[in-house]
Amino acid sequence: MNSMPLTDANVDLDLLRRMRAGEAQALASLYQRHQAPLYRFALLRSGSPDTAADVVQDVFMALIEGKLNFDPLRGGLSSFLYGVARNFMLKRAEGERRYLPLQVHASDEDDDECDITDCAITPLEKILMNERAESVRAALAKIAPHYRDVLILYEIQDLSYVEIANICHIDIGTVRSRLSRARVKCAALLTLMNDADGDERLANTSTER
Amino acid sequence: MMMNKGNDHPDLQVAFQQLRDAMKDTATPTKVEQNIMRAFSLQLSMQQSGQQKSLSQPSKAWLGLGQWLAPGAAIAASVVMTAWLMLGGAAMGVKNATIQTLENVADAPFIALQSLEQIALEPNPRLIETTVPKMLFASMGMPVSPEMASETVRAEMLVSAAGQPLALRLSRP
Numbered sequence: 001m002n003s004m005p006l007t008d009a010n011v012d013l014d015l016l017r018r019m020r021a022g023e024a025q026a027l028a029s030l031y032q033r034h035q036a037p038l039y040r041f042a043l044l045r046s047g048s049p050d051t052a053a054d055v056v057q058d059v060f061m062a063l064i065e066g067k068l069n070f071d072p073l074r075g076g077l078s079s080f081l082y083g084v085a086r087n088f089m090l091k092r093a094e095g096e097r098r099y100l101p102l103q104v105h106a107s108d109e110d111d112d113e114c115d116i117t118d119c120a121i122t123p124l125e126k127i128l129m130n131e132r133a134e135s136v137r138a139a140l141a142k143i144a145p146h147y148r149d150v151l152i153l154y155e156i157q158d159l160s161y162v163e164i165a166n167i168c169h170i171d172i173g174t175v176r177s178r179l180s181r182a183r184v185k186c187a188a189l190l191t192l193m194n195d196a197d198g199d200e201r202l203a204n205t206s207t208e209r
Numbered sequence: 210m211m212m213n214k215g216n217d218h219p220d221l222q223v224a225f226q227q228l229r230d231a232m233k234d235t236a237t238p239t240k241v242e243q244n245i246m247r248a249f250s251l252q253l254s255m256q257q258s259g260q261q262k263s264l265s266q267p268s269k270a271w272l273g274l275g276q277w278l279a280p281g282a283a284i285a286a287s288v289v290m291t292a293w294l295m296l297g298g299a300a301m302g303v304k305n306a307t308i309q310t311l312e313n314v315a316d317a318p319f320i321a322l323q324s325l326e327q328i329a330l331e332p333n334p335r336l337i338e339t340t341v342p343k344m345l346f347a348s349m350g351m352p353v354s355p356e357m358a359s360e361t362v363r364a365e366m367l368v369s370a371a372g373q374p375l376a377l378r379l380s381r382p
Binding site: 036134183 | 224
């Protein structure tokens with residue numbers, strides 16, 4: 001008799017069960033399955049490798065301490081962990097915002113301005129050597145977090161609308177609309193940055209002359 | 210392989226693909242995994258020690274019970290010993306006492322004359338048969354007719370290796 005292959009969701013559930021029973025290898029497997037996508041999401045969202053590493057650590061610490069209420073009926077573990085990571089980043093951002101009393105808070109859907117704090121984040125030159133990729137990362141960093149979330153999760157992490165809706169606690173229609181607006185913003189920023197680069201190169205050329 | 214998720218911004222799709230490619234090998238620093246595994250091991254060992262603690266709690270509870278009973282037993286013992294001395298403990302007739310082993314003791318209840326902990330810790334207790342005045346039991350709350358208070362009754366006494374009375378009970382007739 002052929003044994004039925006385990007789906008990803010079942011593999012995660014089995015690993016979770018074994019981890020809760022005290023099996024360290026199960027935790028190691030869970031970590032290896034989920035750490036990289038979580039880290040990439042946290043890295044692109046926060047723009048900081050240190051913050052991204054802290055977020056991944058916080059997520060797994062919460063998991064082993066039994067602080068998370070994962071319900072497999074509401075979605076896969078992967079989506080759940082993305083949501084937890086996002087919540088941790090929101091809390092961090094909230095904590096940092098307390099020290100910026102003059103920051104202007106725009107409304108959720110009408111925020112066309114770039115996030116000023118994220119514009120100041122150090123670029124990831126060491127990680128993103130490709131110039132074009134660095135431009136996209138820089139553009140992502142300049143758009144508002146609620147647009148950035150859906151754009152990263154859909155375009156980079158390759159999640160579905162339903163998964164993004166669960167992670168961000170919004171409905172699918174909002175996912176679609178945010179994604180559409182986020183693309184427009186990102187494209188506009190990339191064009192702007194390319195033009196600025198062109199102007200800068202032109203200016204440098206003129207100065208050299 | 211390039212993903213084609215939307216046709217509205219083809220340049221954007223190319224750019225996203227380049228970002229995906231650039232980040233495909235990006236992973237969490239190894240120290241994070243070490244921290245997590247260490248925390249898991251620590252938590253596991255704490256849980257195991259917690260289970261051992263809970264398993265050992267009945268004996269601790271018993272000791273706690275002994276602590277509660279000890280003062281009462283000590284008071285009873287002092288009352289008994291005082292009465293015993295007042296009424297002439299010599300009536301015990303140790304000269305006539307029959308030394309028995311503890312294994313031969315019947316199931317009749319003993320009255321503790323010392324703390325339960327002290328009795329339990331006694332390494333070599335002995336049971337001796339003796340006679341005590343009925344007044345002694347009256348002082349411990351047992352009903353004794355005043356007319357018969359001066360009479361003696363047979364009793365079994367648990368004593369330490371040094372001869373210190375530990376517990377007492379009436380012998381079977």
